[in-house]
Amino acid sequence: MARPRRSNDWGFPRWRSYGSTSEAAQVRLCDRHGCTEAGNCPAPKAPNSPDRWYFCQNHAAEYNSKWDYFAGLDEAEAAERAKNEQRDNSGFAESTYYGWTGSGDGSRSADEMRALEVLGLEADADFDAIKKAWRNKAKEVHPDVRPGDEQAAQEFLKLQLAYDVLRQAEERREWRG
Incomplete structure (x- = not known):
């Protein structure tokens, strides 16, 4: 006579996690x-x-x-579609207020991403890396270091604006908790 196999449930099926059956998962x-x-x-x-x-x-x-969402569209159609996407997805941007995500995982705004690009940093850079990159780049093009160089002055202003955007975003994150 075959002996019945003992169950792992011990009479309480909820003790076992969901999906923990012994069958092979596909x-x-x-x-x-x-x-x-x-x-x-x-x-x-x-x-x-x-x-x-x-x-x-x-x-x-x-x-x-390499995916181009706007491939095959003329400039006006691409701008209209981008505007509609931004309008339809604005609720996701509002959810960043609750701090459910951290930096580098989609919680940075487009302005922050452009600022990081100006500083030559990745999306997941922390504020210490941002400050270090800003200082190093600003030292090279500061108007006191290169007086009379209009292109260096413009580059310095661009770096300063990028740093300000990222600093304000960091302050907002700290303020939220």
């Missing part, structure tokens, strides 16, 4: 040739197409880095 592999990672990041195969590639996180980032 995993979709990344659609990139030769990749054996799980393909859990959908990416469109073509604009306005319901068909999707499923990439691992690394290959999805690589695929999306």
